[in-house]
Amino acid sequence: MREFKIYRKHGRQYIRDLRKAVVAVPFHGRPVISGDITREEAERVAFICPGKAIQASTFNLDLGKCEFCMECAFMLPGKITFTNDHRMATNSREKLILSSGTNEPIHLDHEKIRKEIRSYFHHALKLRQVSAGGDNSAEMELNACGNVNFDMGRYGIEFVASPRHADGLVITGPVTENMADALKICYEAVPDPKIVILAGTPAISGGMYLSNPSINRSFLDKIHIDLYVPGNPPHPLTFINGILDLIGR
Amino acid sequence: MDGNILNIENNPGTVHIKDIPVLDYHLFVTEVDRLMTSGSSHCLTYFVVPGNDVYHFICFIADDTCGKILVLSHKQRPGSGLVLEPVTAKHFQFHIFEREIYEEYKINFSGHPWLKPLRYPYTGADKHQSIADYPFFRIDGDELHEVGVGPIHAGIIEPGYFRFICNGEKVLHLEIQLGYQHRGLEQLLTWKDSILRKTVLSENIAGDTAVGHALCHVQLVESLTGISVSRNLQTERIIGLELERIACHIGDTAALCADIAYQFGQAVNEALRTIVINTLQQWCGSRFGKGLLRTGGSHFPLTSAISELLQSRLKEVEERYVQMAERLFSMPSVLSRFESTGKVTARQAELLGAVGMAARSSGLKRDIRWSHPFQGYSEFKYEPVVLREGDVWARAMLRKNEVEKSIGIIRQLLPEIPGKDTVELPKYDIHLIPDTVAISATEGWRGEIVHVVVTGEEGKIIRYKVIDPSLHNWMALAIAMRNGEISDFPLCNKSYNLSYCGHDL
Numbered sequence: 105m106r107e108f109k110i111y112r113k114h115g116r117q118y119i120r121d122l123r124k125a126v127v128a129v130p131f132h133g134r135p136v137i138s139g140d141i142t143r144e145e146a147e148r149v150a151f152i153c154p155g156k157a158i159q160a161s162t163f164n165l166d167l168g169k170c171e172f173c174m175e176c177a178f179m180l181p182g183k184i185t186f187t188n189d190h191r192m193a194t195n196s197r198e199k200l201i202l203s204s205g206t207n208e209p210i211h212l213d214h215e216k217i218r219k220e221i222r223s224y225f226h227h228a229l230k231l232r233q234v235s236a237g238g239d240n241s242a243e244m245e246l247n248a249c250g251n252v253n254f255d256m257g258r259y260g261i262e263f264v265a266s267p268r269h270a271d272g273l274v275i276t277g278p279v280t281e282n283m284a285d286a287l288k289i290c291y292e293a294v295p296d297p298k299i300v301i302l303a304g305t306p307a308i309s310g311g312m313y314l315s316n317p318s319i320n321r322s323f324l325d326k327i328h329i330d331l332y333v334p335g336n337p338p339h340p341l342t343f344i345n346g347i348l349d350l351i352g353r
Numbered sequence: 354m355d356g357n358i359l360n361i362e363n364n365p366g367t368v369h370i371k372d373i374p375v376l377d378y379h380l381f382v383t384e385v386d387r388l389m390t391s392g393s394s395h396c397l398t399y400f401v402v403p404g405n406d407v408y409h410f411i412c413f414i415a416d417d418t419c420g421k422i423l424v425l426s427h428k429q430r431p432g433s434g435l436v437l438e439p440v441t442a443k444h445f446q447f448h449i450f451e452r453e454i455y456e457e458y459k460i461n462f463s464g465h466p467w468l469k470p471l472r473y474p475y476t477g478a479d480k481h482q483s484i485a486d487y488p489f490f491r492i493d494g495d496e497l498h499e500v501g502v503g504p505i506h507a508g509i510i511e512p513g514y515f516r517f518i519c520n521g522e523k524v525l526h527l528e529i530q531l532g533y534q535h536r537g538l539e540q541l542l543t544w545k546d547s548i549l550r551k552t553v554l555s556e557n558i559a560g561d562t563a564v565g566h567a568l569c570h571v572q573l574v575e576s577l578t579g580i581s582v583s584r585n586l587q588t589e590r591i592i593g594l595e596l597e598r599i600a601c602h603i604g605d606t607a608a609l610c611a612d613i614a615y616q617f618g619q620a621v622n623e624a625l626r627t628i629v630i631n632t633l634q635q636w637c638g639s640r641f642g643k644g645l646l647r648t649g650g651s652h653f654p655l656t657s658a659i660s661e662l663l664q665s666r667l668k669e670v671e672e673r674y675v676q677m678a679e680r681l682f683s684m685p686s687v688l689s690r691f692e693s694t695g696k697v698t699a700r701q702a703e704l705l706g707a708v709g710m711a712a713r714s715s716g717l718k719r720d721i722r723w724s725h726p727f728q729g730y731s732e733f734k735y736e737p738v739v740l741r742e743g744d745v746w747a748r749a750m751l752r753k754n755e756v757e758k759s760i761g762i763i764r765q766l767l768p769e770i771p772g773k774d775t776v777e778l779p780k781y782d783i784h785l786i787p788d789t790v791a792i793s794a795t796e797g798w799r800g801e802i803v804h805v806v807v808t809g810e811e812g813k814i815i816r817y818k819v820i821d822p823s824l825h826n827w828m829a830l831a832i833a834m835r836n837g838e839i840s841d842f843p844l845c846n847k848s849y850n851l852s853y854c855g856h857d858l
Contacts, residue, residue, distance in 0.1 A: 117624040130638040154550035241560025251623040265507035318537035
């Protein structure tokens with residue numbers, strides 16, 4: 105009976121339509137960059153950018169390196185704006201590099217999606233997660249994907265305990281030297297065909313740790329990456345919608 | 354006190370590097386022993402500042418009764434074969450610091466009971482050591498078996514290796530080997546980069562403690578540049594820190610419910626955590642508070658709209674959380690799993706140098722908000738929650754009590770916020786005072802966070818030391834498991850919920 109009372113207050117928590125869900129502002133989502141940024145302004149923001157994500161010469165902002173700190177937007181208000189568009193996941197690394205003067209939603213490159221992904225994983229996808237130097241915020245957001253609010257399980261997408269039960273790997277963190285071997289073993293233990301997802305800025309590009317000898321990303325260069333999910337950490341909606349786009353739901 | 358020890362009165366505090374007393378090693382050990390036995394003191398950090406021809410060992414000890422931080426040091430000439438008598442022999446809580454120094458600088462503390470690699474950093478002195486050949490303790494016997502778990506675990510959590518030596522189901526010994534998460538953060542923080550980049554790095558030391566670590570870093574930098582911030586901004590920072598605590602404690606309550614298969618409690622608490630972190634996102638754009646803390650100012654003033662939102666959301670969360678917690682702590686099936694599981698006594702916690710929740714749930718009154726108040730905490734005389742039991746129940750109950758207390762703090766502070774749309778802007782063009790050692794401590798949700806910076810000529814950073822509470826507390830988890838059942842491990846582990854990346858840096 106007492107649980108019933110709590111249950112009534114708890115109410116219905118799940119987000120009814122994850123495809124149409126909107127994140128409240130201010131959210132650090134897909135940035136929009138105006139076309140009239142001067143060279144001087146570009147150099148200023150490139151200089152302060154902690155993730156070295158901005159290139160001043162041909163102005164572009166790489167969401168794979170962006171820490172989503174919004175400092176560039178504060179420096180150039182009106183010219184760089186972080187919108188609440190959470191749909192930033194894509195299978196093409198180039199699509200994460202945003203140039204000035206464009207305001208296009210980020211989509212997947214359908215040409216690049218391997219055929220077996222949709223034939224095998226369209227109805228159900230089991231994923232194994234490996235944190236390789238992740239700071240536990242991306243890991244917590246991936247956990248949140250399965251909670252009562254986001255309930256990714258409704259689509260048959262779940263995280264599983266063993267790589268043997270998995271159809272793919274979700275990697276967080278910049279891949280530390282000390283985790284490089286374990287990550288490789290885990291990848292090899294996932295049966296073929298398998299998909300690989302990089303979740304969060306450190307995983308996609310190495311982030312702020314890139315030039316540090318404690319990082320060893322050589323393994324990532326050898327494997328095919330099926331999805332990049334930007335964010336520091338990526339929002340559960342970014343992750344879930346990215347996967348749904350990938351498996352064609 | 355006398356000339357052997359220097360007192361730092363403030364938190365954060367700075368001292369000129371030349372003012373730190375340098376003692377002969379034997380005297381250093383004697384003085385540390387005297388400080389540690391004279392009541393409620395514990396070691397904040399003990400590390401080496403490497404120079405060309407000298408290693409400067411600096412030790413910071415917190416005196417919890419008088420709110421001071423005590424500094425003393427000794428110097429040694431580098432070179433292989435340096436052997437020192439371990440402080441650990443007298444005060445076990447130094448084990449982790451001496452182990453770190455051994456690994457980084459190959460200094461042998463003869464007689465140290467646990468002189469093994471700590472995190473296999475790329476800057477380690479012995480390049481031949483590999484994380485794959487960690488020297489585990491062994492016990493030989495026909496009746497015993499070993500269970501190894503890791504580095505990758507079954508859930509979505511960070512990597513670490515646990516090895517149990519068991520007699521049947523009973524755990525005789527658990528050894529925890531970490532280092533897989535080592536990203537070289539302390540080294541990155543000394544690079545010649547902007548302060549903004551360092552602040553963003555601090556937010557990523559442990560992403561679940563973004564506010565705690567960033568606040569520690571930010572007040573450290575401010576103390577080293579002479580920047581003082583308004584009372585208003587300090588209050589906003591406290592609200593950020595307490596919000597992070599509320600979110601994490603509720604999330605952990607959910608995880609504890611999950612580990613005892615009480616799914617209802619898990620679902621309800623997860624939903625409550627979502628409300629808290631979504632409110633944080635509406636304030637600063639990030640569900641983890643990344644971006645909220647900046648040196649000298651803030652981009653995200655706590656407007657009256659956010660203030661009202663906080664009021665109403667916290668009211669709702671408090672009501673529902675307390676109702677849920679009362680149900681949780683009254684169920685016999687829950688209590689039978691929580692009570693007496695993973696017990697750590699006050700004596701053990703004291704010996705281990707446990708901090709934060711791990712200390713307070715074992716009867717130690719240890720809380721930086723109370724002993725060394727920072728930002729605006731001194732204004733309202735925070736009184737820590739302390740429980741004596743030291744088991745999983747105490748660690749769960751402590752979370753409930755602290756959630757209520759933190760909501761109370763925020764509720765008390767919100768009316769003081771003017772709710773304006775502007776607040777002082779961050780300052781990035783700053784120069785650090787040269788030849789200085791600065792120390793800053795905050796009480797994050799796990800416990801005491803300490804950052805120390807040592808500057809050289811022209812304010813160049815020559816050493817940046819980060820201590821996450823997990824560094825002290827991992828050993829408490831190992832001790833909690835002794836004589837327990839191996840099936841209690843997930844529950845004990847969750848009850849501490851320690852940080853891997855905060856330890857490995």
